[in-house]
Amino acid sequence: MLVVAEREQLPVAQARAGDTAAWDTLFHRYQLPLYVYVFELVHDEQTSLDIVQESFINAARHIGSLREDAKFGSWLFGIAHQKCIQRWRKQARDEALREELAAAPPDFEDDPAEFLIRAEQEAEFMKLLNQLPPAQRSVLLLHFVEEFSLEEIAGITGAQLGTVKSRLHYAKKALRNILET
């Protein structure tokens, strides 16, 4: 089982007090997951690095707006998510992000480990992931990379809980089809 941010003892309080070593620890903890998330959404290395850095700077600048220290991870991902959306808007490519699935959210198993990918499936997995609409891809990445809960994903993406459930369900279903073949 993965250890996620909310269960870790992260020095958020120290960072809040201006301790740069604490910030270094926090940034080190999240730099790769955040980069993975951003890169898989924007598909450009330099843009991803820029967004990660801007997210770190914004986090340091607005740490006062974080209500619960335990939510630092989802809060940081929320900042990065907003920056991705800003980039999309700049590029006038937000149509796909706005798509809403009308179907009622079905129940599903909330276990990222249910997907185990064989070496020969990796390329196919990544290809399919990139074919998903950005909104579904975003939900799936947050689920896979940091094991955020549905509520947290809803908070990060600014979507309704039902919408998040629905997006995750359909994204997983599409992936499962690939992995079962």
Place this chain on the structure above:
Amino acid sequence: MKTPRELFFERHRTAEPKLDTLRQKTIAGLAKAPAVNSRTRPSAPRSSWRDLLWSLRWHLAGLSAAWLVVLVLNIDHSQAPSPVLAKQNIPSPQQLLTALRENRRQVLEMTGARAVAGVLEARPRSEVAAAVKMA
């Protein structure tokens, strides 16, 4: 077999040196500007005040400049002697005459020329004429 997380991390592991550099740069920036890490939470009203002040920055700068000009002018004004004060510093002719007489008397006392002093002393014309008659 890998989990999606493991797969993602493996794919992007090569970006870690760049991320390390980026993190160090960000931390260096934070160290230079420690005020950024304020413990106090910026409330919405404070934020709106900041926005308001920021939007009025040129007006405030103009007003500050105007006040500075007024201050400078006031300082120059106070440094110049006022005409009234200048007038007060000039002694009257009577004071000058008195000072002159006193000065002359002291000189004569010091030189011991008492006899000459009587001649030299300025007297009213009537006294001078009486003295000449008596002589």
